[in-house]
Amino acid sequence: MPNSFPNSMDFTGFNAPSRIECDIFDLVVAGKLPADINGSWYQTVPDPQFPPMLGKDTYLSGDGMMRLFRFENGHVDFKQRYIQTERFKNERRARRSLHGLYRNPYTDDPSVRGKPRGVNNTTPIFHGGRLLALKEDSRAMEVHPRTLETLGEWNYQGKLRSQTMTAHTRPDPETGELYFFGYEANGLATRDVAYCVANKDGELIREEWFEAPYCAMMHDFAVTKEHAIFPVFPTTSDLGRLRAGGAHWIWEPTKDSFIGIMPRDGSVKDLRWFRGPATSAYHFMNAYTEGTRVHLDFGCGKVNPFPFIQEASGIQVHPQDMAGSFVRWTFDLSKPGERFEATVLGPGGDMPRAAEKDAMKDYEIGYYQTFDPTLGPPLIAGPVGAGFNTILRLEVRSGKLKSFHPDGQSTVQEHFHIPSQTPGHEGYLGFIVDRHAESLSELFILDAQHLDKGPLARVKVPLRLRVGVHGNWIPAAAL
């Protein structure tokens, strides 16, 4: 194969494709892993097996790779395997990429027209005894949790009508239910959104559809004990543009943002839409209901941050003009109208996460990531270009912050939270550190409450691990 991966930020630095499937038994650990860390951390990674058919592409198109770090009694084993989607298998047979623009099948090679083009490269979840690899443009693929062998598409035993399933699902830690949705549920650029619930055994018990105000990239949603919240920000799609061979997404700041809120056990007919000016956000840290008020916490930006979407929209925005704030939006259901309140909780950032036990209710602590320019120039890592270099611990009520950064020549991949077995202990944060100078990776484990004190343990990986998207920690007892 000729090496014709482009020299763009999507394919260089820590975004350079790895294409490595491997097992490493008993990784070297510096420091001491706490005895109560036993379980598996799964992470999904876009890792293209072939250079883009059209000469350029986004990092987000890469074939899904599943990564597993298995922690057992102070030891860590590593495994990495491709998710064998139909697209992956078709391209492997052809020994080249057969797919064109991101999420535009009208630009594909004629040999794969009408065939599935999902890559399932965004989030691994474990629910109802199944490990699923998700990406929002298609249905889940099931992967064996030990061997990482691909088991096939998961469509809830034929029950799921939606053609898509979000990469961001919301498990209720108390009921074991999984809340999720699918947008473009009825096909490309449709406004249909499916709201779905699976019970603790992984059976689909509910699927109800509604129409969003326009077809938007609905990357995440939020659920409280009482409500489901569907944010719609103006990164939009259009079937005419797709048929003409254009981009799936453009940023359309003339459109408003909409937030639909409904009782989570009610009907989509009860959806009430709040409205504000154009903003851009991808991930929600948490949400909860307090009487008639619903709170939603997240990193809120001014413009879509993805370079390939900005290019398709005919804009180029300097990173300092994109940075927003970490905010709380509060919606008062007792008041009429479309307005809501916004409160700043901290500096701008993304990849927010609260401990799973705190999901859907009033909480004290959350963790997210930011880019601190005083630590050094931006380093290429991840879909936006510059990778995050700092992890923040936010005390939500007081706004008090603690931070951790590895050094000026490293970026951090998304962190995960590991609960502790000790009552009252805040647990641990784990994350991959991208060592740009050495082109190698390490997995850091920190005490979540004292993350400013640095790592308790550093798990050394003798490879450069291409920047992943999302991951989830599954305790050994659950597996």
Ligand SMILES: [Fe+2]
């Ligand atoms: Fe995401």
